[in-house]
Amino acid sequence: xxxxxxxxxxxxxxxxxxxxxxxxxxxxxxxxxxxxxxxxxxxxxxxxxxxxxxxxxxxxxxxxxxxxxxxxxxxxxxxxxxxxxxxxxxxxxxxxxxxxxxxxxxxxxxxxxxxxxxxxxxxxxxxxxxxxxxxx
Ligand code: ZN
Numbered sequence: 001x002x003x004x005x006x007x008x009x010x011x012x013x014x015x016x017x018x019x020x021x022x023x024x025x026x027x028x029x030x031x032x033x034x035x036x037x038x039x040x041x042x043x044x045x046x047x048x049x050x051x052x053x054x055x056x057x058x059x060x061x062x063x064x065x066x067x068x069x070x071x072x073x074x075x076x077x078x079x080x081x082x083x084x085x086x087x088x089x090x091x092x093x094x095x096x097x098x099x100x101x102x103x104x105x106x107x108x109x110x111x112x113x114x115x116x117x118x119x120x121x122x123x124x125x126x127x128x129x130x131x132x133x134x135x136x
């Protein structure tokens with residue numbers, strides 16, 4: 001695993017939160033994106049070499065809706081950059097980690113992603129992400 005790619009924050013209203021984080025960081029988000037398969041709307045801020053992702057649920061059964069219902073708004077996941085996500089998934093499975101996605105899927109920000117189950121990582125939801133070489 002390489003650096004932390006971004007930190008994901010679950011929010012109730014992404015438009016309101018975009019304003020809050022704009023004030024906090026002193027700059028606007030650089031993109032918004034909807035990931036239909038995950039039932040989320042996202043926006044990204046760049047702070048130096050790091051990124052912050054805001055996530056709002058677009059449906060009741062979205063993982064973000066469930067998270068906010070259970071825990072309220074706040075830090076939802078930490079994403080780590082990896083060079084080869086398939087290899088990393090296999091390595092982690094061998095190490096005994098429980099993955100939510102056993103195969104990489106398309107995430108926002110032109111990434112391939114996979115989540116680890118927080119039960120096997122001390123309650124921290126971890127996302128692996130790899131840059132997608134070709135946009136399709
Ligand atoms: Zn993320």
